[in-house]
């Protein structure tokens with residue numbers, strides 16, 4: 001074949017630079033193959049060759065390309081973070097824009113043509129995306145993965161790769177049959193259908209179509225109308241399914257599962273109160289630093305042994321009545337009566353229809369500060385909490401959390417002790 005290339009080059013008076021031409025062997029390792037000559041000169045064999053910015057490596061895998069993408073993306077993320085630190089307070093959307101415009105493209109360059117069978121998930125890329133997500137949300141790695149993608153409404157990078165590949169597949173099918181890309185694809189498809197164990201691009205497209213319930217398009221080799229919309233919807237659905245499955249077993253996300261049906265950008269993230277929105281993210285994701293959470297990593301000595309503080313001993317330091325969890329902090333603790341009274345006063349003013357419309361806030365005025373444990377345990381208390389954490393109450397709750405936290409820092413134990421609730 002190289003003789004044909006040589007003949008072609010001579011005909012059109014083109015010179016092939018033998019020094020820059022390299023051979024990469026894609027076949028199985030260990031197979032004997034002879035050296036390749038071009039116009040009498042031997043072409044050097046290399047492990048990896050860069051073409052159009054992609055690293056083609058021997059054996060046909062993409063590990064080296066993946067490594068390069070990761071390095072570039074990590075560097076870009078570090079640069080973006082540095083710029084934000086220097087620039088001061090930046091909105092969540094601004095940070096997200098940095099991620100999507102400057103970092104993520106490094107992780108998706110050329111991915112639509114890669115056949116990554118056997119190493120499909122590319123977990124280290126997901127890890128980096130989650131790291132970026134935590135940075136945007138301002139949380140540490142205690143925040144469960146599903147809360148990150150859930151709050152921001154992100155697809156996994158794997159799902160995005162599936163979508164990019166399927167879009168490209170649609171483009172190929174729309175090409176005339178004599179186009180080279182189409183011809184290469186058709187060859188790949190024939191190989192895949194004749195010998196299903198051969199790993200090639202057609203196989204991965206087929207597999208992905210099957211995984212998201214679109215295999216009939218493969219069988220017909222027809223995308224139908226509005227392919228991108230169809231593919232996108234199917235990819236999202238499949239990703240949501242695995243998102244739900246992932247959160248199912250996590251105790252921290254017990255409430256979150258109720259507050260978040262589907263991944264999607266949360267409106268409160270647009271709040272300019274950086275600390276406040278961060279606390280709301282933490283509260284929703286089950287990692288707000290109330291005693292219930294901090295007790296996990298505090299140790300007490302029991303018979304000379306260091307053990308984590310048992311949950312029932314993770315008392316609220318404001319009132320010492322019970323374990324300080326989110327419900328206690330927001331609705332029960334007598335230590336925050338005043339702050340809470342102000343909050344419900346404002347809420348009643350800002351949402352005049354609320355009291356009439358929702359049983360959840362029946363006692364808004366009378367509560368005005370503290371509601372008893374029985375109220376919180378009741379369906380009304382839970383509905384109130386839902387409204388505060390996931391409904392229109394989010395914005396107000398963000399402010400409340402800021403206030404509570406200020407007082408939480410200041411208030412010392414003896415200030416609450418003699419309080420008498422009547």
Ligand SMILES: [Zn+2]
Nearest residue numbers: 316318319333
């Ligand atoms: Zn308390």
